[in-house]
Amino acid sequence: MEASTNKIPTILIAGAGIGGLSFYHSVRKNLGKKFNVKIFDRETSPQDRWQGHNIYINKKGVTSLFYCTPAEVQDRFPEAMPDPISKEYHTIMIVDHIGRQLFYLPQQKTKSLYEIESLNHDYAGVISYRNKLREVLLEGADIQWGKKCIGYEECDNGVWILFEDGTREFGDLLIGADGVNSPIRKQKIPNLEINDLGLTSIDVDVAIPKNLADRLMSIYSNVLIQQSLGLNGDSFFSYLRLIPIDQSEEPFYRLTIGYSYPTNLDIKENISIDDNDPESVMKHAISRIKQLRPPCELTDLFIELLSLVPFSHPGEKYPYRTYNPPRRRQFRDIDPLSVPSWKNDRVVLLGDAVHAMNPLLGLGANNAIQDADLLTKELLNYENDGLTKCIQRYNEQMRVRSSRDVIASRKTALRQKVPLGNMDLIVRNSMFKVTFMVYYIIIFIKTLFLRMYKSYL
Ligand SMILES: Cc1cc2nc3c(=O)[nH]c(=O)nc-3n(C[C@H](O)[C@H](O)[C@H](O)COP(=O)(O)OP(=O)(O)OC[C@H]3O[C@@H](n4cnc5c(N)ncnc54)[C@H](O)[C@@H]3O)c2cc1C
Structure with missing residues (x-):
């Protein structure tokens, strides 16, 4: 051929x-x-299909994007991947079902995409607006x-x-x-x-007011990729940028949420949900959280965030669409x-x-x-x-x-x-501690060697 x-x-x-x-x-x-x-x-x-979600672009993705795209596309990258602001940490933190920290992935703080690209290690990245990234790539x-x-x-x-x-x-x-x-x-x-992984996920984009963003950020210590692990196989994911999306007195921020739980719960309970009806899907997500999570401040916050999901198109109030009919989707690979x-x-x-x-x-x-x-x-x-x-x-x-x-x-x-169970919790929490230490040491060594190498040059 x-x-x-x-x-x-x-x-x-x-x-x-x-x-x-x-x-x-x-x-x-x-x-x-x-x-x-x-x-x-x-x-x-x-505009046919909603291309929302905040997504994390890591150092390898950023480097390849620069390689693939011409200058006129790169000039528009800040629209899709605004430079990190000082209080943002573009990395992941995992907390347990009541908000106690389990794991934090140490990352190098950077001021712009150009800094990420020039790093000699992979521990950096940026949260990008997926719909904007696609828009920029359409240039x-x-x-x-x-x-x-x-x-x-x-x-x-x-x-x-x-x-x-x-x-x-x-x-x-x-x-x-x-x-x-x-x-x-x-x-x-x-x-x-x-391959179906047996997990159902409900992913939504919402505009949240500053007071809710502040509450999230205090739980997650200003880390932008946030995950809370439940005790019953469920997980609440949130991706936030601290860049206001409007100029109102109390600014709004753009948040992506993914709530996942074992699919067999829906099968066992033989529940009927209309996946074409956003209200039915969101009521279901909230009732799952109430069922699987203990009553606590964190659970209340998650319910409050999910309650902000619009059930119909709210018009052009925000510079991006928050309305995408929520549906249950399977984790597949x-x-x-x-x-x-x-x-x-x-x-x-x-x-x-x-x-x-x-x-x-x-x-x-x-x-x-x-x-x-x-x-x-x-x-x-x-x-x-x-x-x-x-x-x-x-x-x-x-x-x-x-x-x-x-x-x-x-x-x-x-x-x-x-x-x-109780024993599993001890094992899980210890594993997270060990993983954190390993990452921390790797990054420390890489950064140290890099500094020594640069000063040698
Ligand atoms: C909630 C969520 C969060 C995510 N977060 C991240 C993240 O943080 N970081 C990350 O790296 N990834 C993330 N992802 C995954 C990421 O979105 C996908 O891996 C990525 O979009 C794949 O890009 P693609 O171009 O291969 O496919 P797609 O983005 O699916 O694009 C496929 C294109 O093909 C078109 N198409 C489909 N069928 C046909 C056809 N028959 N004929 C012609 N055209 C067709 C579609 O219209 C579409 O434009 C996330 C995904 C989800 C759902």
């Missing part, structure tokens, strides 16, 4: 999410003279909207992408960046299955190493399409962006090595890296799903 001679080969990308768009920009920036690129998305316009991208891919056809000299509207396009390489339900993956690797390696042909997978992972460790988008970076770097060599070799090297590295993160995220979720 090689690109046909005498013409510039064309790359087709299915899916204009974070992964597909990063790769699109990267081809144009880094491979511009070697390849043409076209990108398609099933949505009818950029200068010529997306063909309303093109729902339903599969592909390979032939000797190329590949056709097939769309639901009956049309098709021809190219030399097809990139499936079409998310967890990717039809391209299902056709290419039918035995690479989605795809481990690319769960099947033997697949054919290194003209059809290549990237992002959630090939390695979806649950959000607990905040690694899904970071992996999608790293895929875009890696695939570009491999394709830089295609004239000497040929497409097959480049894609083989991409697949090998992508599978190992992303599988590691899928499994780490899966283990975290499965551990949290188990209800805890």
